Each structure stands twice: as C-alpha cells, then as structure tokens.
C-alpha cells in the first residue's frame with residue numbers, strides 16, 4: 329500500500345512520477361519531457377565476474393542547464409519540467425536518461441529523488457521538515473522497489489558536485505533498483521562465521537572512541553579505521569537494523585539528521601561545498617543476516633582544491649592509497665560538527 333500522502337502520476341512516455349505531500353498541479357499547456365530512444369543492455373564481464381550497464385542514450389542528457397531551464401524545479405507558465413506541479417514538497421520520477429530500464433534485457437529501474445522544490449541549497453541545507461519528508465520518501469521507495477519482481481537490490485545514493493559528474497545543481501539524489509546484487513553489496517553481505525560484521529565494527533569503533541564523530545539517539549558516525557577516502561565517514565544504526573523500514577520514523581529522522589551534520593562539517597572543511605558521493609547500503613530484496621543499514625560518504629577532496637583520483641592502483645589493482653590518517657581526519661571533522 330502506498331502511503332496516503334503519495335500521488336502517483338504517469339507521463340505520456342510511461343514514466344512514473346510520485347509526488348509526496350502537498351502540491352499544486354501543473355498549469356494548462358504542461359508538456360511532459362519525453363524519453364529519447366536508447367539502447368539499454370547489461371553485459372557480463374566474465375573475467376571480473378561483474379555486470380556492466382550499457383545506456384547508449386545518456387550522451388544527450390541535460391548538462392548543467394541554465395537555472396530557468398532546471399528540469400527539477402517546479403513547472404510554471406512556459407516551463408515544463410520533469411515535475412508536473414507548480415509547487416511540491418518532494419518528488420520522485422523515473423529518470424529520462426536512465427542506466428537501466430524496467431524491461432529486459434537490462435531489467436532495472438532508475439529514479440531521481442528531488443528533495444525540495446527550492447533550486448538553491450543542498451542536502452546539507454535542507455530544513456528539518458524537508459529532511460523528515462525525505463526520510464519517508466526514501467523508505468517508501470525502498471519498500472516499493474524491493475517488492476518489484478526481478479529487483480534484487482535497491483541502492484539509494486547521491487552524487488554531489490561537478491567533480492563527480494553532477495549535471496544538475498538542484499538538490500536531488502538517485503535510486504537504482506538493480507536486477508542483481510551489485511559487487512560492493514555482495515562483498516559486504518558475503519557469508520562468514522559469527523555475527524554481523526557491521527555490528528562488530530561499531531563495537532570496535534565505540535571502544536576505540538577516537539574515530540567516532542557522533543554517538544547519539546541510536547546513530548553512530550565514524551571515520552572507519554580502513555577509510556579509503558581522506559575524509560570518508562560511515563553513519564550506521566547502533567542496533568542491528570537491515571534497512572530503513574526496520575527503523576521507527578524517529579530513528580530514520582535521527583539517521584538523516586546525523587547525515588546532515590556530516591555534510592555540513594564537510595562544507596566547512598575547506599570552505600567550499602564538498603564534492604562527494606553518498607552511498608546507502610541496506611538489505612537486498614530477499615534479506616540477509618549480514619545486512620546492517622549504513623551510509624558511506626566519499627568526499628573527493630583531499631585538500632583545498634586537490635582532488636583524490638582513482639588512479640592506477642585504485643582502478644587497476646583495486647587497492648586504495650589514503651594519504652591521511654583516519655584518526656586525524658576524525659579529529660578535524662569532529663571540531664567542525666555543530
């Protein structure tokens with residue numbers, strides 16, 4: 329059952345739009361943007377034993393549009409955006425330039441989550457009412473997509489900053505619903521003797537204390553001992569919870585509030601909006617005893633104006649080289665927390 333405050337719409341090209349909360353519909357004359365033709369495939373790499381998604385229409389996708397043409401802003405007279413509303417609280421729509429389409433052979437789903445109808449700002453500056461709304465939107469999307477036939481893993485993430493390929497500045501994130509369990513999740517969820525590894529990690533970090541940034545309201549944030557990125561931070565539920573729906577609403581709000589505190593500290597670190605990736609790791613659709621909800625932040629700056637590149641060792645050997653000490657990064661970030 330979809331939540332009572334969700335309104336489902338279907339665009340003429342078949343893509344779904346979900347409006348959450350209050351909204352005012354688009355004016356007469358609204359013309360929904362249409363999905364271009366493309367080739368969508370998944371191809372198997374037998375050496376690496378991994379899937380590669382082919383999406384050969386994305387080259388025409390919207391690239392840093394003028395503010396007046398923002399496809400994530402509300403629609404208005406003379407402006408038909410992706411969202412058929414002149415005002416909304418939060419919106420989700422199926423990406424017009426997806427990496428996967430719901431039909432074979434790719435068989436997945438790509439959604440864009442628009443955090444607010446305000447163009448300016450970011451996850452770090454969302455007012456608390458929007459943040460609470462977003463917690464419920466993510467939870468609903470996770471529930472909805474994991475229940476779909478053929479979907480094995482639902483991945484909520486955000487790319488932020490042109491340095492990580494962001495083509496739209498309006499505050500938004502994405503969700504990929506894969507028809508397979510992606511390699512990072514598969515590795516983390518791999519069977520092992522004993523209990524949950526994330527639970528064990530949290531115990532170790534809380535005991536060591538010096539890498540912990542937040543330990544409040546059942547949420548723990550820390551710079552992992554084996555951080556790959558200079559200021560990598562993980563945020564997890566202290567108790568073993570596989571996914572967002574396993575938390576009460578207050579627990580979800582607490583998780584997002586902690587995430588926001590981390591992103592605010594990032595923006596203060598070098599006095600620039602920190603280009604970064606946010607990855608939410610949750611239970612696969614079929615469940616797993618190892619699944620423990622956590623969020624990983626990968627900020628890509630290692631210093632003011634200096635990007636951390638995925639170079640030869642990282643890309644060709646799979647070995648990260650981190651030129652910072654997690655303990656020192658934690659100390660710097662802790663001093664910047666509100």
Ligand SMILES: [Zn+2]
Nearest residue numbers: 398401447498
């Ligand atoms: Zn916008």
Ligand SMILES: [Zn+2]
Nearest residue numbers: 524527568620
């Ligand atoms: Zn656990």
Ligand SMILES: [Zn+2]
Nearest residue numbers: 516609622624
């Ligand atoms: Zn993880």
